[in-house]
Amino acid sequence: MVQAKTWTLKRHFDGFPKASDFEMKLEQLAEPRSGEVLLEALFLSVDPYMRPYSRVRMKEGDVMIGGQVAKVVQSRNPSFPAGSVVVANCGWRTHAVSDGAALTPLAAGWPQEVPLSFALGAVGMPGLTALYGLEEVCQLKAGETVLVNAAAGAVGSVVGQIAKIKGCRVVGCAGSDRKVAYLRELGFDEAFNYKTVTSLEEALKKASPEGYDCYFENVGGPFSSAAMPLMKPFGRIAVCGSISLYNDTTPQTGPYIHTHMIFKQLRMEGFLCSRWARKDQEALQKLLAWVKEGKLKCHEHVTLGFENMPAAFMGMLRGENTGKAIVKV
C-alpha cells in the first residue's frame, strides 16, 4: 500500500495566495485494479492558470490541480507499461492511481538528451499554448511584428522563439534586468524591463515605432491599456493570460478599448490550449524538433522538494522564475 503526499487548497485564495491557504495531506492509495496504473511524480508544474482556476474548478479541501511528469511504477494497463514516463493531469501529489484517462505518453521519439521536465514546458502545455496562440489565434505571418509580455515566462519565452522561427520581429517585456538579458540571449529583437521604464507607452513605441501586428497577452491590466493604442490596423490580440489581474480583490479598471477595436478593426480572442487538443501530437513533434535543432530553448527554474510546491507556486506568481517554473520531487 502506497501513501501519497498531496497539497490541498485549505481555503480559497483571497488576494495573493498565502502559505496558510495550502494544507499537506496524506492519502492511502489502493492497489491498482485492472486497467489502472500507479504513478510516482518526477517533476510537477506550477503555472499561472492555477490561480484563477482554483476559484472556478476547485472547492476547499480539493487537491490542487496541475500537471506532472510521472513514472509508471506498477501497471495493469497495457497502454502505460511499468517503467514508462507519462504526463499526468492529476494534481499536486507524489503518487496517484490512474485509469489512464488523464495520462498522455511522452511525445513519440523523445530523445535521451532532452530533459523529461520539458514535457511540462516547451514540449508540453506551455509550448502548445504558445504555438496555438500564434498559429491559430494570431494567424501570424512572416515579417510581422509581435509583442509579448511576461516574455521570460514559460509561455512567453516560447512565443518569442517561435515568432523568430517564423520570420517575425519580436518585442518582449519582462520584470527584471536578468530576464531582459535572457530574452536577448533567446534572440528577441527588442526587450525591456517594464518595471524600470519611465513610460511604458514610450518604451513600447520606441521598440516598434510602426506598431504591432500581433500581441500575445499574458499580463492584462495597465500593460494592455498601454499596448492597445499601438496596434496596427487589423492587429490580432491573443489573450492567453492576465497574471496582473489574478490576485485582485477588487477588479482593476482601465480605459475602454472599443474605439481602438473599431477604427483599427482589431481582433482580440481569448483561448485555452485544450481547444486544439486534436492537434497536440503533431504540434508536440514540431516543438520537439525545434528543441532538438537548438532553435527552441527552455530555461527552467527548479525548486527542489514536493514540500516546497506552495512556495514555488507563489514565487512563480511573483515572477521569480526565469523560464519554466518546475518542482523536482
Place this chain on the structure above:
Amino acid sequence: MVQAKTWTLKRHFDGFPKASDFEMKLEQLAEPRSGEVLLEALFLSVDPYMRPYSRVRMKEGDVMIGGQVAKVVQSRNPSFPAGSVVVANCGWRTHAVSDGAALTPLAAGWPQEVPLSFALGAVGMPGLTALYGLEEVCQLKAGETVLVNAAAGAVGSVVGQIAKIKGCRVVGCAGSDRKVAYLRELGFDEAFNYKTVTSLEEALKKASPEGYDCYFENVGGPFSSAAMPLMKPFGRIAVCGSISLYNDTTPQTGPYIHTHMIFKQLRMEGFLCSRWARKDQEALQKLLAWVKEGKLKCHEHVTLGFENMPAAFMGMLRGENTGKAIVKV
C-alpha cells in the same frame, strides 16, 4: 453657376457637439467638366460614426463628412445620367460636382414603393454594417441568442431583424419606452429600457438566463461591462460602435475583460463596413429583397431642412431618433 450650401466643422468637438462648432458656408460650384456630374441632395444622413471620425478624418474648416441620396441634375458622365439617383459620399452639402468616384448608383431594381432614403438606412451603409457584423464577424448560426444595444437605432434595428430572419433569439436594449415598444413591433423576443432598470446586469440575465452567443456592440462603456460576464463560451462580440464613449473628454474606465475573454474563449472584433465592399452589391440586393418582402422594416426619424443638419446630428447623438435619422432637404 450653382451655389452649394455646406456645413463645415468650425472647430473640433470638445465633448458633446455644440451648435457653435458648425458653420454654414456657401460654395460656388464650377460647371461640370467632361466626366463630371452636378448633384442635388435629396436626403442626407446623420450617423454616430461622424463624431469620432471628425477627429481623425477632418480638420477645422472642412465640410462635415457623410453620405446623401442625390439626384443627378446635370451629367457629363454616361455612368450617371441626368435624372438618375445616386448615393454620394460627398459630405454635408446641398450640391456637389463629382467625377463619379464617390458615387454609387441606387441598388439595381429599386422598386418605386421603397423610399429613396432607405439607401441611407436599411438598404445602405447601416444595413450593410448590420449584415456584415452578423454574418462575417459573429458568424451567426440559427438558434443562437443575440444581444444588441442601441437597438432602436439605424444599425441596431436592422441587426435585430436580420437575426430574427436567421432564426435567432434576439434581446434588444434601448433608452426609452417608446423605443422598446418599437423593438417589440419589430419582433425582438425581449426588449427593455436600460435607463429605467434597477440593475442592467439583472435585466440582461433575466432576458436570457442561459447567456448570449453573440453581442452586437453599438454602445460600449458600462453597458459592455455588464454584458461581458454574460457571454456564453465561444461567444462573439462584434464591435460596431461605442456611442457612450464618443463624447468623452477624459476616457471612461471599466473593469478589464481579460478573464472573461480567456476562460470563455471569447472573440471580440472591431469592424468597419468598408472591409467587405466587394460584397456590397450582392448584400444590398439581399437587404432590398427583405424590405420588399416586409421582413425588414426601416422606421425613419426625419428632420426637415438642410439648415437643421447640426440639430439632427446632435439629436441623434442624444438618442432622440427611433430608427434611422435622416435630413430631408
